[in-house]
Amino acid sequence: xxxxxxxxxxxxxxxxxxxxxxxxxxxxxxxxxxxxxxxxxxxxxxxxxxxxxxxxxxxxxxxxxxxxxxxxxxxxxxxxxxxxxxxxxxxxxxxxxxxxxxxxxxxxxxxxxxxxxxxxxxxxxxxxxxxxxxxxxxxxxxxxxxxxxxxxxxxxxxxxxxxxxxxxxxxxxxxxxxxxxxxxxxxxxxxxxxxxxxxxxxxxxxxxxxxxxxxxxxxxxxxxxxxxxxxxxxxxxxxxxxxxxxxxxxxxxxxxxxxxxxxxxxxxxxxxxxxxxxxxxxxxxxxxxxxxxxxxxxxxxxxxxxxxxxxxxxxxxxxxxxxxxxxxxxxxxxxxxxxxxxxxxxxxxxxxxxxxxxxxxxxxxxx
Ligand SMILES: Cc1ncc(COP(=O)(O)O)c(C=O)c1O
Numbered sequence: 001x002x003x004x005x006x007x008x009x010x011x012x013x014x015x016x017x018x019x020x021x022x023x024x025x026x027x028x029x030x031x032x033x034x035x036x037x038x039x040x041x042x043x044x045x046x047x048x049x050x051x052x053x054x055x056x057x058x059x060x061x062x063x064x065x066x067x068x069x070x071x072x073x074x075x076x077x078x079x080x081x082x083x084x085x086x087x088x089x090x091x092x093x094x095x096x097x098x099x100x101x102x103x104x105x106x107x108x109x110x111x112x113x114x115x116x117x118x119x120x121x122x123x124x125x126x127x128x129x130x131x132x133x134x135x136x137x138x139x140x141x142x143x144x145x146x147x148x149x150x151x152x153x154x155x156x157x158x159x160x161x162x163x164x165x166x167x168x169x170x171x172x173x174x175x176x177x178x179x180x181x182x183x184x185x186x187x188x189x190x191x192x193x194x195x196x197x198x199x200x201x202x203x204x205x206x207x208x209x210x211x212x213x214x215x216x217x218x219x220x221x222x223x224x225x226x227x228x229x230x231x232x233x234x235x236x237x238x239x240x241x242x243x244x245x246x247x248x249x250x251x252x253x254x255x256x257x258x259x260x261x262x263x264x265x266x267x268x269x270x271x272x273x274x275x276x277x278x279x280x281x282x283x284x285x286x287x288x289x290x291x292x293x294x295x296x297x298x299x300x301x302x303x304x305x306x307x308x309x310x311x312x313x314x315x316x317x318x319x320x321x322x323x324x325x326x327x328x329x330x331x332x333x334x335x336x337x338x339x340x341x342x343x344x345x346x347x348x349x350x351x352x353x354x355x356x357x358x359x360x361x362x363x364x365x366x367x
Pocket of ligand 1: 058059060061084085087088130156158159180181182192193194
């Protein structure tokens with residue numbers, strides 16, 4: 001079976017480096033928020049081209065902490081997309097703010113700026129832009145949009161590790177960016193981990209407190225925070241894995257390019273290919289098909305695993321049925337949720353794996 005992810009097939013040198021990192025931490029006798037975290041925070045800040053990075057427990061917390069550090073909370077509305085991981089919207093709710101859902105652009109599955117404009121109210125305080133599937137597009141338009149409406153931009157970079165738009169890295173456009181290092185992400189820990197990035201010293205300092213019970217100096221708690229600290233062992237392993245990220249991202253891009261050229265089936269639509277200004281990192285390679293169920297079964301028969309990102313848009317989730325939204329509805333997101341399918345696109349795939357996926361997709365005839 002060609003899997004969506006295959007950690008066991010990672011290079012043995014990487015395994016060894018991670019084991020070495022684990023040993024280093026165990027022998028240091030310091031396990032939470034120590035030198036490894038500080039070193040990885042510096043490394044990630046430099047990679048993102050920002051001044052500060054704050055290691056936290058996971059990507060969802062990174063979003064919540066970013067919003068709280070920006071004073072976005074009760075009574076404030078945050079515009080975002082229904083085509084995302086549940087965590088995006090849950091983080092807004094946990095910050096005490098009100099999510100408002102705008103529709104997507106069907107060509108890219110990213111937030112539609114026209115729909116977002118219809119969602120702006122006097123209570124709108126932030127836009128939470130999700131760089132879905134690894135693509136950072138159209139940032140000038142989004143920065144202009146936020147400036148025009150006087151709202152903060154927060155970037156959900158969980159799927160866009162070091163993706164760029166006109167050479168600038170995801171997370172460096174807005175007031176803050178939130179990364180997840182969940183194992184399946186382009187840079188993933190063997191467990192949960194996350195990072196907030198920002199150029200603003202005050203936001204970084206507040207995030208540093210919020211992740212640690214709201215503590216300013218030891219045993220002093222000027223505000224209520226949470227426990228969302230990054231472990232030394234994860235920071236140490238992530239630092240090792242980071243050395244492999246450029247090569248792994250390049251492999252994802254090659255696979256995506258081969259799919260883009262090789263998939264030729266009238267029943268299948270590819271999402272818009274990257275423009276020149278965009279360095280897509282292909283966390284996921286997503287196609288759409290009206291007969292998605294039949295296609296997925298066909299792929300399975302041909303030993304190709306596939307997943308759906310995402311089968312249920314946020315407003316169809318039980319706790320979110322009454323969530324505020326674009327008055328014109330969220331039709332594009334609903335359609336995408338019934339047709340999208342993610343094909344395997346990870347750095348451990350061989351050329352023959354890629355060819356086998358293309359052959360399986362192209363041999364689908366449907367009803
Ligand atoms: C777009 C998006 N946002 C947020 C998250 C949350 O990250 P984590 O699982 O690390 O909390 C994820 C990961 O699942 C994601 O894909």
